[in-house]
Amino acid sequence: MVKRSDKAKTMRKLIKAIWIFNWFNSCGFAELVPLVGSRWDMERFGMIVVGTPRHADVLFIAGYQTMKSIERAKRIYEQMAEPKVIIALGSCTMTGGMYWDSYNTIKKLDDYLPVTMYIPGCPPRPEAVFEACEKIFQHVKELK
C-alpha cells in the first residue's frame, strides 16, 4: 500500500472532473468559446462551464487584463472555495504581450494573483488547453 499525505488524499478525492469559471477578455472569447462546441468537445474530459464562482474549481483567465478588470478578477478569486487553481492563457498574461507599452494593461499576472499554470500562444490553440488540463490530472495523481 502506498503511503500518501492527507493533502494528496483529499486532492485525489476532489479533483476527478473539473468545473470551470470563465473570465475571458476579448481574445479568449473568440478562440475558447468554441471549446464548448461540438468540434472540440470538452465535456468528454469531464469539464463543464458553471455560471458562478462558488461552484467552480478552476478559474481561466484568458487575455490581457486592465487595471479595472483585475480588481473584479481578485474578487472572483476570493469567492471560490478550496481547492482552487488559476490557469492563465495567452502571452499577455506572461509579459504584457502586444500591449507591453500601454498605460492601462498589467504586465505580469503573477504580481496580482497566484498562477498555477501558463498556456502560451496568441491566442493558444484548443488542443493546448486540453493538454494543460491533462497535466493537472497527472500532477494530482503523482502527489505524495
Added chain:
Amino acid sequence: MIDQMEPAPKNTDYDLYFGPAHPGSGNFGVKLRLEGEIVISARADPGYLHRGFEKLMEYRSPIQNAVLSDRLCVLEPLNWNLIHAEAVDELMEIEIPERAKYIRVIMAELSRIQSHIIWYGVFSIGTGFETGFKMAFGYRDYILDLFEMITGGRVYPAGYICPGGVRRDFPNDTKDKILKVLEKIDEMVKLEEIENPALDARSKDVGVLKPEDAIRLGATGPVLRASGMKTDVRKEEPYEIYDILDFDIPTRKEGDAYARYCIGIDEMKQSIEIIKQALKKLPEGDVIAPKFKKPKISVKIPKGEVYTRNEVARGEAAFYMVGNEANTPYRCKIRGPDFLHMIPVLEYLLKGAQIADVPAIYWSLNICPADMDR
C-alpha cells in the same frame, strides 16, 4: 455604491448590476434601476478592455500597425485589417494591383459571414435556444480552417491585408475549397431559417427603434437598416471592387429585435453571392505593389490627412489619419460602430423594458466591447 444620474424617486426601487462576470453579458456592464420588473433607467459601464489603441499606433510604423490592427475587434479581424490598409494606401498614394483587390474582398466577406454566425449563436443562447449556439460554433470552424490555410492563423491573420496589397497569394486548390465551404454555409443558413416559437415570441416587438431616433442616436449598419433606412457604405461610396459586383441590401421596417436577427441571416446570403462572383472574375497577376514586396520597417509617411469609411459587419467604421513627415502616423482616430450602439442606443432601448427582455435586446445589437473601448 452604484452611481446613477438621478437619485431614486421612491424607496421601492432597487438597483441591479448586470455586470461583466454574468455568463450572459460579455465584457461589459450595465447598471439597471428597476421598479418591480420594469427597467426605469440604465447606465452603461464601459472600460474593461481599454488599451489606448490610438496612441499605441503612434509609436509603430505602418507595417507594425498592420499586425496590431487585427486586434481591434476580435470577432472580425480581417475587416479592420482592411480599413487600416486602405487608410495608409490613400495617405501614401499607393497603387494596388487588381488581383490584390479581389483577394481583399473575398477575405473580408468571409470574415463578415463568420461574424454573423457568432451573432446568431449568442443571440440564440440569450433567448434560450441552446441548439442554435452549438450549431453556430460547429459550422464556424469550417471558415476558421480556411483562414488557417490561407493566412496562417485561425483567429488572427497576422497582418495579412497590409498596405500595398496582401502578404502572399492563395495556395493552389483554394478556389475549390472555398466553394465547398460555401455549400456547408448554405446548408446552415437553411437550418437557421426554421421557425423556433420561443425565439420568435421573445424577440418580436421587443426593443423597437424608429428611424428618426436611430439617426439621432448615431446607429449605423444592420441596426439602422432594420428600422427602415436603406443605406450601406459599400453602395454609397464603393471601395475596392464593390462597384462592379451585383448585390442587394436587405432592409426591414419594424425595427424590433426580430427584424435585426433576420437581417443578419439575409446578409449572410448576400455575402455568399459576392464571394462566388469575385471567385469567377479573379484575374492573374501580382498581389502586392512592387515598392512593398520586401517588408521594410521604416517608410516615410508624407504630410496630409485622410478620412476612410468602410462597412464592417457591425456598421460603419472610419479611420482619420494625419501624417507629418515621419515614420509613424501623427494621429490616428478610430471610429467604431459599437461606441454608439452600446452607450446611447442601449440606454435608450432599455428604458421601459421588462427585465426578461434585457438579454434579447442586448444581444440583438451585435456588440463587441473590444471595438468600443479600443
Added chain:
Amino acid sequence: MVKIEDKLLDELKTKFKVEGYVQKERRVWVSIDSKELLKICKQLKDSGFHHLSAMSVTDWIKEKKYEITYHLWSYKEKILITLKTKISRKSPTIESVSKIWNENAQIHERELHELFGVKFKGNNDLSPLFLENWKGLPPFRKDFDWREYVKDKYYDKKNDREKVYYD
C-alpha cells in the same frame, strides 16, 4: 456642370469666414473660426447633414494648439464635410454641439474630455468613461510618454531580466 462639393464650399465662403478645399470626390475640408462654430453647424444640419460620424482632437505640441475636427455625413447628397478649428492648449474650452446632434455628440465629447482634457461648455455629463481613479495627466497628450511611464511603474530594477532596460 458645377459639382455639389464646389457649390457647398462656395455657399459657406459667402456667409462665413472660412478657408477650404475639395480633396477628391465626396470629401470637403474646411477650416473655421471657433466663434462661428455653432452657426455653421446649425446651417449644415438644416441642409441635410444629420449624421455626425466622428469627432477628434489632434495635439500640435509645437504650435501649442489643439485642433478639433468634426466629420459630418449627409445621407441625401452623400458627401462628407470636415470642420477644423484650433483652440489654445493650456486651457482648452469650446462650445458643445450637443444642442444640435444630441446624444451622438454628447458621448464623443465625454470621451475627448477624459482623454485630452478639453472642456465643452453646455455638456452636462462629463464624468469619466473608461478609467477609474486616474490621477495623472490626460493620457493621450503628446507630453505624456507611455514607454517612460511603463518603465517607471511596472518594471523592477532588482529583477535580473528587467535590469537591462535601466542601463
